[in-house]
Amino acid sequence: DYSIGLSKFLDFSFKNGAVRDTIRCPCPKCRFMKWKTRDIVEDHLLYKPFPQNYVIWDLHGEKEALESSQMEDVFQDSGVQPQNPMETILNDVFEQYRQHASNIGASQPLNENEILNEEPREDHNGFYELLNDGRQTLYEASKYTKLEFIIKLYHIKVLCGLSDKVMTMILDLLKDAFEEAKFPPSIYEAKKIINKLGLNYKKIDACPKYCMLYLGDDEESLDACKHCEKDMRWHVLENNKDGLIRHPRDGEAWKTFDLIHPEFSSDPQNVRLGLATDGFNPARTLSSSYSIWPVFLIPYNLPPWICMNHTSFIKSMIIPGKQDPGNNIDVYLKPLIEELQELWNGVDTYDSSLNENFRMRAALMWTITDFPGLGMLSGWNTHTGLACPTCNFDADPCGLQNCKKWCFMGHYHFLSRNHKFRLNRVRFDGNIEERNPIRIIWI
Secondary structure (H helix, E strand, C coil), rough: HHHHHHHHHHHHHHHCCCCCCEECCCCCCCCCCEEHHHHHHHHHHHHCCCCCCCCCHHHHHHCCCCCCCCCCCCEEEECCCCCCCCHHHHHHHHHHCCCCCHHHHHHECCCCCHHCCCCCCHHHHHHHHHHHHHCCCCCCCCCHHHHHHHHHHHHHHHHHHCHHHHHHHHHHHHHCCCCCCCCCCCCCHHHHHHHHHHHCCCCEEEEECCCEECCCHHHHHCCCCCCCEEEHHHHHHCCCCCCCCCCHHHHHHHHHHHHCCCCCCCCCEEEEEEECCCCCCCCCCCCCCCCCEEEEEECCCCCCCHHCCCHEEEEEECCCCCCCCHHHHHCCCHHHHHHHHHHHHHHHHHEEECCCCEEECCEEEECCCHHHHHHHHHHHCCCCCCCCCCCHHCCEEEEEEEEEEEEEHHHHCCCCCCCCCHHHCCCCCCCCCCCCCCCCCCC
16 A cells, blocks of 8 residues: 555655755755655655655645745745755755754744744844745746756856956846846846845954954954054164165165155155066977066065065066067066156055155166176176276276186175275285276166
């Protein structure tokens, strides 16, 4: 008798309540929560008892004559979903609308008074809208509901990396081709529906040096990190306590620049930059020759542990070519030079740490290259006896006949006036150095 009754139940269920050849399995283990095929459901119910109180098969297509009310669509207190798999998601998101009962068969639909008497819930309206979208077919005879189509469409967008503009254009085409279909008007509206499922996210600002997250009161009150504060003003706000050179601002070149340009140096918001470039062959393991020259700008307002981090470098341009640009590099640098000139004159900028607008200026303090790169950037001849940009005509060059290269003597020219090596004829070139010491300041 049990086997005959089970067969009748399965015939009825798969005729009236099946979704894609599956029904809810009523066995004590699945508890109406899992969708299974006929063979699996039959095996489960042969080894496990059928719920005794499940007399009206309302979850498998049988309709009970109940009073009509606005709450027909609300979940049963058994915690099981109404009709299609999309509502599994709704059941998880809006679990507060389910009443848990120990006996599945004793489930009764929630009435309007039970819900209205409860405390107000934040997503109350979103629940009914999603429930409606989850049961509303996309168009007549469609196998997709409106909610199911939106989720699958957004899944394709994420997998393929499509922009919002592209997705909106696709939706416009679909709406034009299938006028009766209930497509969302735009991808923005589709996102609003998906967000109600709890699939949205919140952006939390963080200090780029991993010091802190801007959460709670910090999110509203802080404009800068509590630990590292205003890094772009570090070169002025942070004092040098021991006089040692740990940053370019401690050197003579920086201090001399401040003396020459007091108006610029008086504003700590102005930016000081260094330019670095060099050529390399990206395919150096191959026999082909190629020279690519990236040009970086380095902001020296920042502390040394930040300004020399690769994340702080500004890649201003890349100069590709089969050979290095040589002395013609200035042709490629023209756009950068024009921007630097504009920055020297000043541009309107917003300071988020002070919540104010200001006129920001920027200065290129120096360049960083190897010696051949110096010749390319400055036009200085680095191939003769006057190649030293510091000594210039005071250089003491010596041509090596065998290797045809230049070397430079007179290095004790850099020593102080009272240094003993200046009078040592034996260890150097047999001469006494009487010239004044050279003071190197490159700007």
